[in-house]
Amino acid sequence: MAKERIPRQALRARDPDERNKDFKEVALGFSEEEALLEAKRCLACKKKPCVAGCPVDIDIPAFVALIAKKDYRGAINKIKEKNNLPAICGRVCPQETQCEVCCVLAGKDKPLAIGSLERFLADWETENPDLTPPKIRNRSGIKAAVVGSGPAGLTAAADLARYGYEVTLFESLSSSGGVLRYGIPEFRLPKKILDRETEYVSSLGVDIKYNILIGRTFTIEDLFKDGYKAIFIGTGAGLPYFLGISGENLNGVYSANEFLTRVNLMRAYEFPKYKTPVRIGQRVAVVGAGNTAMDCVRVAKRLGAKDAMIVYRRSEKEAPARLAEVEHAKEEGIEFRFLTAPLKIEGNDKGEVGSMTCIKMELGEPDSSGRRRPVPIQGSEYVMPVDTAIIAIGQGPNPLIARTTGGFAVDEKSGELKIDENYMTSIKGVFAGGDITTGEGTVIAAMGAGKRAAAAMDRYIRGQK
Numbered sequence: 001m002a003k004e005r006i007p008r009q010a011l012r013a014r015d016p017d018e019r020n021k022d023f024k025e026v027a028l029g030f031s032e033e034e035a036l037l038e039a040k041r042c043l044a045c046k047k048k049p050c051v052a053g054c055p056v057d058i059d060i061p062a063f064v065a066l067i068a069k070k071d072y073r074g075a076i077n078k079i080k081e082k083n084n085l086p087a088i089c090g091r092v093c094p095q096e097t098q099c100e101v102c103c104v105l106a107g108k109d110k111p112l113a114i115g116s117l118e119r120f121l122a123d124w125e126t127e128n129p130d131l132t133p134p135k136i137r138n139r140s141g142i143k144a145a146v147v148g149s150g151p152a153g154l155t156a157a158a159d160l161a162r163y164g165y166e167v168t169l170f171e172s173l174s175s176s177g178g179v180l181r182y183g184i185p186e187f188r189l190p191k192k193i194l195d196r197e198t199e200y201v202s203s204l205g206v207d208i209k210y211n212i213l214i215g216r217t218f219t220i221e222d223l224f225k226d227g228y229k230a231i232f233i234g235t236g237a238g239l240p241y242f243l244g245i246s247g248e249n250l251n252g253v254y255s256a257n258e259f260l261t262r263v264n265l266m267r268a269y270e271f272p273k274y275k276t277p278v279r280i281g282q283r284v285a286v287v288g289a290g291n292t293a294m295d296c297v298r299v300a301k302r303l304g305a306k307d308a309m310i311v312y313r314r315s316e317k318e319a320p321a322r323l324a325e326v327e328h329a330k331e332e333g334i335e336f337r338f339l340t341a342p343l344k345i346e347g348n349d350k351g352e353v354g355s356m357t358c359i360k361m362e363l364g365e366p367d368s369s370g371r372r373r374p375v376p377i378q379g380s381e382y383v384m385p386v387d388t389a390i391i392a393i394g395q396g397p398n399p400l401i402a403r404t405t406g407g408f409a410v411d412e413k414s415g416e417l418k419i420d421e422n423y424m425t426s427i428k429g430v431f432a433g434g435d436i437t438t439g440e441g442t443v444i445a446a447m448g449a450g451k452r453a454a455a456a457m458d459r460y461i462r463g464q465k
Contacts, residue, residue, distance in 0.1 A: 006038075006041050009116070011029075012027075014028065016328075022187075023186040023187050024187060027188075029090075029119050030116050030120040035067055036067065036070070039064050041105065041112055042065070042112055043104055045104050048060065053098045054444075055444045056083050056155075056444065058099075058118075059082070060114055063075040067121070072124045072128070084158040085154060086121065087197055088151070089118060089444055090115055092180075092184060092188060096324075100112065100113075126196060136161065136164060139166070140164045142164075142165050142461060143168070144160045144165040144228060144230050144461070146160070146167060146206075146232045148178055149208060150180060150234055150235075151178070151179070152433050152435070155446075155451050156234060157206045158204050160232075160454045161206050168207045169206050170212045171209065172214070173211070174210050176210070178236050181194055181265055182257075182260060183292065184264070184295065186269075214401065215400045215404035221405075229461050230460055231431065232457060235400070235436050236436060237397050237435035237436070241395055242393075243393065247346055247347060247353070250345060251353065252387055254390045255391050256296050256395075280388060281353070283307045283309075284307070284309070285309055286310055286311065287389065288310075288394070289312035289316075289320065289321055290321050291321045293312075294321045294329050297310055298332060298334065300390070301332060305388070309335035309336065311341075313341040313361050313374040315339055315372075316336065337358075341359055342358050345357075346383075353386060353387050353388060355384060356389060357384075358381070359377065360380035360382075361377060362375050362377055363375070402415070407426060416438060417436050417437050419437050423456050424456065429460070433449030433453040434449045
């Protein structure tokens with residue numbers, strides 16, 4: 001008798017007309033019943049193609065099998081053998097283009113909901129904390145430093161602590177998390193979740209020092225003089241890109257970086273309780289269609305914009321944002337203007353944004369990115385009234401470390417730190433990974449780089465090849 005097919009369990013979400021007015025989490029995690037049903041869908045493939053799709057090499061079939069047995073403690077511990085931040089990854093990792101796209105079920109059915117199962121376990125652990133100290137290799141007393149507490153830095157620090165090193169993590173801001181804290185809204189990644197994950201990293205023995213800007217407060221040379229045997233740079237991509245059109249200096253124009261930092265890290269959405277205002281007009285245009293653009297436009301809607309819209313020069317098919325984020329934005333009343341490119345931003349007599357002149361586009365042949373190149377349609381220009389414009393077309397590596405430290409080899413075009421196959425920079429003993437070496441990428445890709453760099457640092461310190 002053929003085994004009855006279990007449909008993929010859908011991840012529930014809050015009502016759009018309620019959630020687009022507050023900053024409470026949008027997606028609702030699996031119930032235990034849903035998690036058990038979803039776990040039973042796993043085929044337990046011997047070749048484990050899903051593992052090959054995971055940047056941090058989680059043994060996915062193993063933890064799913066433990067869920068099916070209701071061994072949730074064993075399942076979350078299995079994940080934590082490779083991933084120190086499961087509650088974060090279960091929420092913001094693009095599983096659909098990584099582990100899930102490799103799932104054998106995807107050939108005939110919908111792939112296993114790996115991300116939702118990971119989130120279920122992380123949330124279960126929150127309700128059922130394990131007070132047993134994590135296993136650590138014998139402490140060596142050797143010091144290692146990590147610069148930047150974003151996903152790459154947190155991962156590298158945690159793994160180095162597991163290897164037995166005395167790890168100090170230096171963060172320039174007053175709170176940890178990097179882009180996880182300042183770049184992702186509360187409704188996608190609650191700060192209490194990030195705080196718990198950071199507390200776990202600290203429990204491994206990582207000493208996190210805040211308000212210290214490496215390159216200014218201390219130099220790389222200072223860290224070596226202080227006895228650190230190896231240093232990891234994970235300062236991310238904090239240099240915003242702009243369109244290069246007239247009017248980008250008007251009041252009411254933000255980079256996505258500034259806008260989200262004001263709202264997320266400086267709590268502008270709770271003004272005047274937190275005295276960091278953010279200007280939101282009645283008509284807000286966000287240029288771009290990546291995850292950051294979706295975050296910006298959904299935040300603007302929540303902060304009172306009557307019309308919040310995405311302006312993107314390609315079609316919806318080419319939009320780099322996660323499909324779930326696009327669908328959530330549509331449900332919340334976001335307007336999408338695809339195949340539209342800004343030409344200039346016009347201001348009023350007060351120097352504030354008043355309108356945006358755009359041109360309609362059509363798609364031509366694929367460009368170097370593999371996506372069809374947008375081509376302007378001559379004579380299709382039109383003026384769109386807006387009073388706030390947010391530029392969300394990406395950002396480059398944070399340039400501070402390279403500018404303040406001599407000896408780093410840097411890609412002249414991108415500004416990325418150059419590293420070898422072992423994640424070591426051109427300065428001996430200094431390693432790097434994540435967006436500082438690749439440009440803006442995903443959280444899980446940065447974590448994978450942090451993990452591999454930590455392993456390379458361990459080999460370096462111990463004198464191995």
